[in-house]
Amino acid sequence: MNNEQTVKRGIAKWGAFNSVVDGTNLILELEQERKHFTPPEFDEEVIINNENKLKKALATKSVINITYYINNETHNIKGVITKLDSIKKEIVLTNHQTISFYQIIKIT
Numbered sequence: 001m002n003n004e005q006t007v008k009r010g011i012a013k014w015g016a017f018n019s020v021v022d023g024t025n026l027i028l029e030l031e032q033e034r035k036h037f038t039p040p041e042f043d044e045e046v047i048i049n050n051e052n053k054l055k056k057a058l059a060t061k062s063v064i065n066i067t068y069y070i071n072n073e074t075h076n077i078k079g080v081i082t083k084l085d086s087i088k089k090e091i092v093l094t095n096h097q098t099i100s101f102y103q104i105i106k107i108t
Contacts, residue, residue: 039069042102047089053107054091058084067106068099 057064058081065078079093089101 036072038072039103040105047101050101050104050107051084051086051089054081054084054101057081057107058091065106065108066099066104068103069105070103074105 053064056062061080063078063080065076067074067076069075077093077097077099079095079097081091082094083092085091090098091101092098
């Protein structure tokens with residue numbers, strides 16, 4: 001049984017007590033806390049390594065997977081880089097989404 005099924009089963013199991021304490025909201029709050037992400041502190045070497053990977057992907061027009069964070073949550077995006085700005089430390093993907101080098105956690 002996966003985690004989502006366990007949560008749903010737990011909601012159904014404790015549904016009778018919702019009149020006393022709203023467990024559904026409590027479970028949703030707990031799920032939000034699990035998604036909360038504290039961004040790592042990157043040193044310049046990590047930023048330079050990521051920039052080199054991004055430059056290579058731009059030159060070869062390769063599809064890349066980027067794991068990044070925004071608003072204390074991690075996100076994954078797949079795309080092709082259309083613009084890389086080394087001064088602003090930003091990339092722009094084909095869907096016009098801009099991501100800062102400092103938000104990037106992993107590039108594959």
